[in-house]
Amino acid sequence: MMSAEGGDQPAVAEEATAPGGDQSEAGGRQQQQPDASERNVEAQQEEAPGKEEQQQQPPSKEEPTPTKEEAQPGEQYKAVVLTSFGGYDKLRVERRTGAMVPAAGEVRIRVHACGLNFAELMARQGLYDCLPKKPPVVLGMECAGEVDAVGEGVEDRNVGDRVLVVNRGGLWQSLVCVAATKTFIMPNEMSFEEGAAIPVNYITAYMMLFDFANLREGKSVLLHMAAGGVGIAATQLCKTVPNVTLFGTASASKHDIIREQGVTHPIDYRSLDYVAEVRKISPKGVDIVLDPLGGSDNAKNYNLLKPMGKMVIYGAANFSTGEKTSVFSLAKNWLRSFNVSAMQLLRSNRAVSGYHLGYLDEEVELVRSVMANLLDLYRQGHIKPRIDSTWAFEKVGDAMRQMHERKNIGKVILVPEKDEPEEESEKEEPKKDGSKKEGSKKEGSKKDDSKKEGSKKEGSKKNDTKKEGAKKDDSKEGESKKEEEPEVK
Ligand SMILES: NC(=O)c1ccc[n+]([C@@H]2O[C@H](COP(=O)([O-])OP(=O)(O)OC[C@H]3O[C@@H](n4cnc5c(N)ncnc54)[C@H](OP(=O)(O)O)[C@@H]3O)[C@@H](O)[C@H]2O)c1
Secondary structure (H helix, E strand, O other): OOOOOOOOEEEEEEEOOOOOOOOOOOOOOOOOOOOOOHHHHHHHHHHHOOHHHOOOOOOOOOOOOOOOOOOOOOOOOEEEEEEEOOOOOHEEEEEOOOOOOOOOOEEEEEEEEEEOOHHHHHHOOOOOOOOOOOOOEEOOOEEEEEEEEEEEEOOOOOOEEEEEEEOEEEOOOOEEEHHHHHHEEEEOOOOHHHHHOOOHHHHHHHHHHHOOOOOOOOOEEEEOOOOOOOHHHHHHOOOOOOOOEEEEEOOOHHHHHHHOOOEEOOOOOOOOHHHHHHHHHHHOOEEEEOOOOOOHHHHHHHHHHEEEEEEEEEOOOOHOOOOOHHHHHHHHHOOOOOOHHHHHHHOEEEEEEEEHHHHOOOOOHHHHHHHHHHHHHHHHHOOOOOOEEEEEEEHHHHHHHHHHHOOOOEEEEOOOOOOOOHHHHHHHHHOOOOOOHHHHHHHHHHHOOHHHHOOOOHHHHHHHHHHHHHHHHHHHHHHHOOOHHHHHH
């Protein structure tokens, strides 16, 4: 089913067949609400019965739920499908036709933008354990768009509402049905791209910093992947607290931007040992580390914690070394996995937590309360996603490459349709050999509207005080440098 162009781009399947194979779920989904991708399968079956693959699907026994808006039979939409685990060629854009009717409690959304997350890179490689079901599966944990039909019993959403959405999967579609409780009304001034960039990165950063790590005035934080989606979200959230000293690791070319965002001490982890760099400035270490890396970095980060320090482990990026899964890298990181005993924790006065938004899928009220706070922070100008670049669904492979090759600064966005700039950017699109990519970068920077920085007066003031604070830290702590915690390997 791959296009002749093969390689980098997903195949576009006209009048897609229903994904065959295993329809079982990875566990944990709400029984009464099949996910968006399953709904599409039903739609296809209705519309184009008789295709060989479709006959493998169990027919839907459910009556279509009555809707306030008439669903339009013959609706055409696109879906980005992961067909099996592997490289970029395992992604396929399917053009589907069929009626998609929101069930009771659901809304149907015409999607304008979707967020790409590191989790989807890992999912493609078979390294993500929280997919709603095995491939073939529609990916996508966040999107933004307009409500165009409302299911029975939904009182607080109307046709025309602009919403952002967070869900465990199935959202990379141009038309999608989801539980109304997974949708949030967007502020008027928020673009669809921003809306799609907020949920996963900002909910994650918020819950780690404020719920687990209890970030407070005067504390120091080490962020890894500081120029990425979560990294920039966490930086902006740290700036809402006075006098936080922020260490951030990122490729050197990204340092000016993360400094502008609010990182006090950018560290080029690719050429320097970040542990040594942090200790040069703050010999005692830091109060909080957010660790998305895994493998041997868990222990390094743990050993950097001051007494009463907190580490939140929330990813395993080290396991993903490129387009394809490397067994060698998996084995190496597995062997270096982190272990700490209860007695070591007790003696060191440190806390270690694990965070995974995917497994909070059922905690609807918890997530809704965090999102309400985030939308307030957006309205007040404290947070604003930095959009790195925007790609058409058909370029999902290149969008993923942008992240795998560590080229993104901020959020990578997918859109179902891309208008005139598409042609321009296609001309400048990367060659298959990987050489590249002015087009998307330009778009990215055009779309970067992280300008409210200026309005965050506190931010820049804080920066200055933070620097001073950090220096004071050094001089104070320089003397106590020799004090050693038992090393955890
Ligand atoms: N647990 C959760 O609920 C949750 C939710 C969201 C994200 N996460 C985790 O948070 C981390 C960041 O996610 P994100 O979506 O915001 O992605 P991202 O940070 O935008 O990811 C891409 C950037 O990460 C850096 N990087 C470090 N190691 C890398 C590697 N092995 N491969 C590619 N890039 C690498 C690169 O920047 P530099 O050039 O600066 O190195 C790259 O540009 C990931 O580990 C992800 O799994 C966890």
